[in-house]
Amino acid sequence: MAQTMVGWFRIALLLFALVLPATLIAQAGPENTTQPRHGLMWNKTGLPGVFPLLVKTNVGENYVLLLSRAETGTDAFAAFIVGGRFFKVLVPPGTYRVRFAAGVRWQGEDAMFGRQGETKVIELPEALTFEVHGFGTKAGHKIDLTDRGSGEMAGLRVEPELICQRIAWxxxxxxxxxxxxxxxxxxxxxxxxxxxxxxxxxxxxxxxx
Structure with a gap:
């Protein structure tokens, strides 16, 4: 009798071990592949966005803007850009490495636009600083990605984008x-x-x- 009970107990443990992984996978579900809305995706800095960042793009591809801390490389800020649409976002203060992931069909934050070469990565060679200049001038940047026919970096242009605050009666x-x-x-x-x-x-x- 005791040996029979032990046998049934072992079978139950085996079934449990086989069923549990499938249950966890079913609970986790597939990654959300719904394309994000045009604009801010997340801000992990804990600081408010106050400095302007304007990005010009062409129709035909979509983009994910990724900012990471220049000192540590940790992810700080992300936004989704529908190609060809006007895009301007306010960025928290700091110095960031700037990258873009570009592609056509969104496949989730892990795969971006695809793992088999469908995702193109564009990284600015220099970090960008967002800070206050003088009295009341918020210094941001404008990035133009519309002229990329001669290579990913050849047509990339970065210019200052400034917001000034003036006191009036x-x-x-x-x-x-x-x-x-x-x-x-x-x-x-x-x-x-x-x-x-x-x-x-x-x-x-x-x-x-």
């Missing part, structure tokens, strides 16, 4: 300048005898430099 408020006509006021305010620019506020304007 908020002219929606009342005030006078040396007895001049009131600015931003109607006739009801004119009899109030306002002091020149009393209570005036500044406002911050953001423009492309």
């Amino acid at each position: 908020d002219i929606s408020q009342c005030g006078t300048a040396g007895g001049a006509t009131l600015i931003g006021c109607n006739g009801d305010h004119a009899s109030g005898g306002l002091m020149p620019f009393v209570g005036r506020r500044f406002k911050l304007r953001t423009v492309v430099c």
